Amino acid sequence: MGKILRIAGPVVIAEEIENAKMYDVVRVGQLGLLGEIIGMEGGKATIQVYEDTSGIRPGESVESTGKPLSVLLAPGVLSSIYDGVQRPLDVIRAQGGDFIQRGIYPMPVDMKKKWKFIPSVKRGDKVSPGDIVGVVKETSMIDHRIMVPVGIEGTVERIEEGDFAPLQTVGTVNTKTGIREIPLGQEWPVRQPRPVKSKLPPEIPLVTGQRVIDSFFPVAKGGTVAVPGPFGSGKTVVQHQLAKWADSEVVVYVGCGERGNEMTEILTTFPELVDPKSGKPIMERTILIANTSNMPVAAREASIYTGITIAEYFRDMGYNVALMADSTSRWAEALREISGRLEEMPGEEGYPAYLGRRVAEFYERAGNSVVLSSDKRNGSVTIIGAVSPPGGDTSEPVSQNTLRVTRVFWALDASLAQRRHFPSVNWLNSYSLYSQELSRWFNKSVSDDWYSSYQKSMTILEKESELQEVAQLVGYDALPENEKEVLDIAKSLREDFLQQSAFDEVDTYCSLRKQYLMLKSILAMDEVERYAVSKGVTVSEIDTLPFKEKLSRFKEVREKEIDSYYSELIKEMEEEVKGRADKQ
Amino acid sequence: MTADIRYKTVSRIAGPLLFVEKVDNIGYNEMVEITLGNGEVRTGQVLDTRKGIAVVQIFGSTTGLDTGSTSVRFRGDIARIPVSDEMIGRVFNGLGEPLDGMSSILSNEKVEIVGNAINPYSREEPSEFIQTGISTIDGMNTLVRGQKLPIFSGSGLPHNKIAAQIARQAKVLSSSEGFSIIFGAMGITSEEANFFIDEFRKTGALMRSVLFLNLASSPSMERIILPRVALTAAEYLAYQKEMHVLVILSDMTNYAEALREISAAREEVPGRRGYPGYMYTDLSTIYERAGKIRGKNGSITQLPILSMPSDDMTHPIPDLTGYITEGQVFVSRELHRKGIYPPINVLPSLSRLMNQGIGKGRTREDHRGVADQLYSAYGRGTDLKSLSAIVGTEALGKDDRQYLEFANLFEEKYVNQDFYEDRTIEKTMDIGWEVLSTLPEREMKRVKREFIEKYGKWRK
Numbered sequence A: 001m002g003k004i005l006r007i008a009g010p011v012v013i014a015e016e017i018e019n020a021k022m023y024d025v026v027r028v029g030q031l032g033l034l035g036e037i038i039g040m041e042g043g044k045a046t047i048q049v050y051e052d053t054s055g056i057r058p059g060e061s062v063e064s065t066g067k068p069l070s071v072l073l074a075p076g077v078l079s080s081i082y083d084g085v086q087r088p089l090d091v092i093r094a095q096g097g098d099f100i101q102r103g104i105y106p107m108p109v110d111m112k113k114k115w116k117f118i119p120s121v122k123r124g125d126k127v128s129p130g131d132i133v134g135v136v137k138e139t140s141m142i143d144h145r146i147m148v149p150v151g152i153e154g155t156v157e158r159i160e161e162g163d164f165a166p167l168q169t170v171g172t173v174n175t176k177t178g179i180r181e182i183p184l185g186q187e188w189p190v191r192q193p194r195p196v197k198s199k200l201p202p203e204i205p206l207v208t209g210q211r212v213i214d215s216f217f218p219v220a221k222g223g224t225v226a227v228p229g230p231f232g233s234g235k236t237v238v239q240h241q242l243a244k245w246a247d248s249e250v251v252v253y254v255g256c257g258e259r260g261n262e263m264t265e266i267l268t269t270f271p272e273l274v275d276p277k278s279g280k281p282i283m284e285r286t287i288l289i290a291n292t293s294n295m296p297v298a299a300r301e302a303s304i305y306t307g308i309t310i311a312e313y314f315r316d317m318g319y320n321v322a323l324m325a326d327s328t329s330r331w332a333e334a335l336r337e338i339s340g341r342l343e344e345m346p347g348e349e350g351y352p353a354y355l356g357r358r359v360a361e362f363y364e365r366a367g368n369s370v371v372l373s374s375d376k377r378n379g380s381v382t383i384i385g386a387v388s389p390p391g392g393d394t395s396e397p398v399s400q401n402t403l404r405v406t407r408v409f410w411a412l413d414a415s416l417a418q419r420r421h422f423p424s425v426n427w428l429n430s431y432s433l434y435s436q437e438l439s440r441w442f443n444k445s446v447s448d449d450w451y452s453s454y455q456k457s458m459t460i461l462e463k464e465s466e467l468q469e470v471a472q473l474v475g476y477d478a479l480p481e482n483e484k485e486v487l488d489i490a491k492s493l494r495e496d497f498l499q500q501s502a503f504d505e506v507d508t509y510c511s512l513r514k515q516y517l518m519l520k521s522i523l524a525m526d527e528v529e530r531y532a533v534s535k536g537v538t539v540s541e542i543d544t545l546p547f548k549e550k551l552s553r554f555k556e557v558r559e560k561e562i563d564s565y566y567s568e569l570i571k572e573m574e575e576e577v578k579g580r581a582d583k584q
Numbered sequence B: 001m002t003a004d005i006r007y008k009t010v011s012r013i014a015g016p017l018l019f020v021e022k023v024d025n026i027g028y029n030e031m032v033e034i035t036l037g038n039g040e041v042r043t044g045q046v047l048d049t050r051k052g053i054a055v056v057q058i059f060g061s062t063t064g065l066d067t068g069s070t071s072v073r074f075r076g077d078i079a080r081i082p083v084s085d086e087m088i089g090r091v092f093n094g095l096g097e098p099l100d101g102m103s104s105i106l107s108n109e110k111v112e113i114v115g116n117a118i119n120p121y122s123r124e125e126p127s128e129f130i131q132t133g134i135s136t137i138d139g140m141n142t143l144v145r146g147q148k149l150p151i152f153s154g155s156g157l158p159h160n161k162i163a164a165q166i167a168r169q170a171k172v173l174s175s176s177e178g179f180s181i182i183f184g185a186m187g188i189t190s191e192e193a194n195f196f197i198d199e200f201r202k203t204g205a206l207m208r209s210v211l212f213l214n215l216a217s218s219p220s221m222e223r224i225i226l227p228r229v230a231l232t233a234a235e236y237l238a239y240q241k242e243m244h245v246l247v248i249l250s251d252m253t254n255y256a257e258a259l260r261e262i263s264a265a266r267e268e269v270p271g272r273r274g275y276p277g278y279m280y281t282d283l284s285t286i287y288e289r290a291g292k293i294r295g296k297n298g299s300i301t302q303l304p305i306l307s308m309p310s311d312d313m314t315h316p317i318p319d320l321t322g323y324i325t326e327g328q329v330f331v332s333r334e335l336h337r338k339g340i341y342p343p344i345n346v347l348p349s350l351s352r353l354m355n356q357g358i359g360k361g362r363t364r365e366d367h368r369g370v371a372d373q374l375y376s377a378y379g380r381g382t383d384l385k386s387l388s389a390i391v392g393t394e395a396l397g398k399d400d401r402q403y404l405e406f407a408n409l410f411e412e413k414y415v416n417q418d419f420y421e422d423r424t425i426e427k428t429m430d431i432g433w434e435v436l437s438t439l440p441e442r443e444m445k446r447v448k449r450e451f452i453e454k455y456g457k458w459r460k
């Protein structure tokens, strides 16, 4: 039996562990704390322990489980709340009370619960890895498709309809190497990406109902997003909004080293919210990984891998999955802390030299894929990672390494947040490298001038920032009316379109059609105002016209009334402004 | 057990660290009793343990320690303090030892001071509005029971007055229960500490309080353990005795400095400005102990005070704090210079739990809209202040000049109030409408039409 030599925080050194292999899970000390071997040298193993090591002594035992850190992928995972190593927090509470006790390891799903399995293959069918052999209706929203595990190929020997527990065998396959069982669920090592057949270019947007995202900086299903911003800039709110409203079929939300109350907020609000598309409670498609800042750092390091592996599993079934990681900086810090305890050679700002590689490997697990199977199914994993740069300055290693590998950048801005311009996405610094590719979809699905409306708006906002510099020097009043007009339209773009309250019952979600009509009305206003200005009307006169308020209240309009509201608005706008212009 | 053995094998002393050799198997984080040559006893804790060697961190001062005569006894257990009702009304040092000349707390209930994390699944979302009587907080950065809301301040600013005013006036409207106060002083002057104690005495809060004092002159290493001892007492009162506890910790900057000192002594790779890379995690184990638990009546609300070195909010101490806490109240030197009390700048201030605590049935239906409108108007007004400093007010448009005046009025009427002025939420809302009504009504885009009609003060 292995023996502990040294304990320093979450890192334990042990010797003489039988059959020790890198990345094997071990049980440490009398309490049997869960740990993982992360280094081996000359008979000594370095172990990161997923729980607090207080009170553990040199000399206590260490035993290997012989298996790498894995997650259990089976019916029952949806709607669950786990810690970073897939321990169900509700069960831990039931067993150990309100404060997390050490050494409690309940199974991730209820192993006694039976699920009704309906096969979709029959005896004699040829199956290969990833093929669907049947379904379990796990929630009213999601069919849990049962797949042939990787490595099994052959003809179905036996398959049964019936009620099965999560790891029970539902059938067998006759393979070249003999009869293999197909269990309802499966296990998968978290640090190893689940294989896909091929990756496709992302072509379809993840529709989020957030105007600044969908209309300005859209993300594709299967894409990657970095959301950096200083504290209080709105990273978590953006992530929550996406978890609530994005049109992905499954959501994995990883609270990685953040606040306990933010997890509670999800647990209390999600069950009451319904998905705009299916009308079902969104909790039914959600899996929460909650490893808050004060929970053990090693489990925090593992949490994003636990999350992404679960996401890949649902992708393999053919679903579009979105994974939110809040915050990847806390994950990187966990990496740094452990690296420091290992006395590794520090790289930039104390982060290990392999930080960049780890970040890239993580985002590489996103994608729009043809999944493993013989039926050419598609599935996708979109990753939206929050980054928390110290002092809000993104020149630091985690931000930089993330920006290098992600394709959408929503730059959250402290000065906007301080003025309560939310979401505080800075429109001049942010970008989406999917804009072009996705414009085809938007033009086809919403309206053929979707993309040109965006381009026009962006030009106005860019012009605004130039004019603001001039106004800083000469004063606003010294600007000619046609430039004041540009500022007026830009202001409307910012306040009436880009700003969107997450907490307003109506404005929290905005359909693509509504986004389009809102932007259209502002651009229509640009046209009539330019006409009026050319006729000698001043911008301050226009500002007092009643349609202005009507435009600013477009946000509050319910979805079913948007078309009539839009036509009235345009009519009033033209009458009022043209009326004024023609009086001159 | 090892508990009775005294080791005289201290081989090295480095700052607050003691290297003890030829020891038996010592537990990680185990508590240690260190006896000096002259018989004085100090407390420490194991930071690193391996076969035969333990590294011990001392909480007291390191003067008088030497490698020859110092003896060390490992207590065989991690840090715990006895807890009971009798703590209430008492004064302790950072280790939980009495400072008031009375006897130690006798109790069979000894609790670990490094508390386990609250299971996120057990938490209850904080949502009960605390009326502090201060408009900038109640109206725009609402505090709720179970929140952690630090005061970001600077040297010479009246953060203590603000904290004391909150402690005096804080109430939950639906309940008559007052707050019990846990006060943890870290490295502040005795004058500052006495100011708080006097305040608590005047309001009668002292009888419901527990004080933990580590003053500027006390050993700095004790500051590492003080907030944990204080929060252990707070958890006892909140979750065993079902009390609503307000924890005031001052000054967290001194805590962070003590942390940096240990890290340097351990020769760890320093993070930003020499603070250890794990400071975020370390601070979170203090701040995350605020909250509410489902099925328990008590709560812990935290009001940590920290001074920002050179008023810099991006300094690691306020920065990491802001990343953990649920907002911040920002005390501004500029407003203070103008003679405004409380000099709270609402723009960089934030309460993330505000939405849960306000609105119809909690405060008032128009609360959110009015707060948003005040924010955007004051934001625009302050921008214009800096602009008009360059181009002069004449170059501004008519609306802009109104916003400029609004900003001044807002500071004088809404922000400014007396140290003893306890404003009701209605009063705060009213003042809000009063100052907003100096702007054109059509500018009220953040407020619902119906509320403008119901509460607005424009002359029709």
Ligand SMILES: Nc1ncnc2c1ncn2[C@@H]1O[C@H](COP(=O)(O)OP(=O)(O)OP(=O)(O)O)[C@@H](O)[C@H]1O
Binding pocket: A229, A230, A231, A232, A233, A234, A235, A236, A237, A238, A258, A388, A422, A423, A424, A500, A501, A502, A503, B322, B323, B324, B350, B351, B352, B353
């Ligand atoms: N879309 C929005 N609508 C309204 N308010 C918002 C919006 N986004 C952010 N906010 C406000 O900003 C506050 C801070 O946002 P959030 O908690 O998401 O910040 P964060 O960037 O995650 O900060 P941290 O890094 O400290 O976790 C929220 O509590 C809310 O008051």
Ligand SMILES: Nc1ncnc2c1ncn2[C@@H]1O[C@H](COP(=O)(O)OP(=O)(O)OP(=O)(O)O)[C@@H](O)[C@H]1O
Binding pocket: A413, A415, A416, A419, A426, A427, A428, A461, A465, A468, A487, A491, B380, B383
């Ligand atoms: N292009 C931009 N990118 C990032 N931030 C911007 C940009 N333009 C403006 N802002 C921020 O938004 C805030 C509001 O802008 P500003 O007050 O200059 O506009 P405005 O025309 O006066 O609008 P309003 O009349 O509503 O106040 C400013 O403080 C500035 O920091």
Ligand SMILES: [Mg+2]
Binding pocket: A235, A236, A237, A258, A326
């Ligand atoms: Mg956040």
Ligand SMILES: [Mg+2]
Binding pocket: none
């Ligand atoms: Mg302006």
